[in-house]
Amino acid sequence: MDVLINVFVALHIIGIASLLGGFLTQMKAMGAGTPRFSPAMLHGALTMLVTGVALVGLNQADDQTVNNLKIGIKLAVLVVILGLVYVKRDEEKVDKGLFAAVGGLTTANIFIATLWV
Numbered sequence: 001m002d003v004l005i006n007v008f009v010a011l012h013i014i015g016i017a018s019l020l021g022g023f024l025t026q027m028k029a030m031g032a033g034t035p036r037f038s039p040a041m042l043h044g045a046l047t048m049l050v051t052g053v054a055l056v057g058l059n060q061a062d063d064q065t066v067n068n069l070k071i072g073i074k075l076a077v078l079v080v081i082l083g084l085v086y087v088k089r090d091e092e093k094v095d096k097g098l099f100a101a102v103g104g105l106t107t108a109n110i111f112i113a114t115l116w117v
């Protein structure tokens with residue numbers, strides 16, 4: 001079971017790489033006021049949701065404690081990210097502030113995941 005959990009943690013991290021990486025590639029465009037939500041960001045956010053839910057199930061099946069408040073906050077933040085990226089996925093440029101908010105929320109979730117024990 002440990003191996004399976006670790007495989008899903010790895011997939012979870014690949015999801016972060018895609019979501020945050022997609023954001024970082026748009027920094028220059030954001031400076032110019034023309035950022036867009038790339039497919040990498042949408043697929044990264046979806047990967048986070050699927051692997052995160054799977055991790056909750058796997059940890060519970062393995063009788064490991066899951067911090068429900070922490071996971072609940074991460075889930076709520078991700079739902080906002082996913083909603084914004086999904087709705088605006090076809091727009092060729094999105095509002096700079098909205099785009100920055102998605103990067104900020106993603107970064108916040110990384111710190112919640114790593115600093116909150």
Ligand code: HEM
Binds near residue numbers: 016049055066071113
């Ligand atoms: C942008 C969204 C997210 C980010 C950046 C993120 C980040 C991370 C990171 C860095 C880890 C590994 C560090 C650790 O084990 O503490 C992790 C683990 C985990 N994540 Fe996420 N996560 C996100 C969304 C979610 C969602 C939506 C769920 C569940 C619905 C979830 C559930 C979990 C679980 C169960 C673990 C392993 C157990 C633990 O918290 O220690 N994550 N996440």
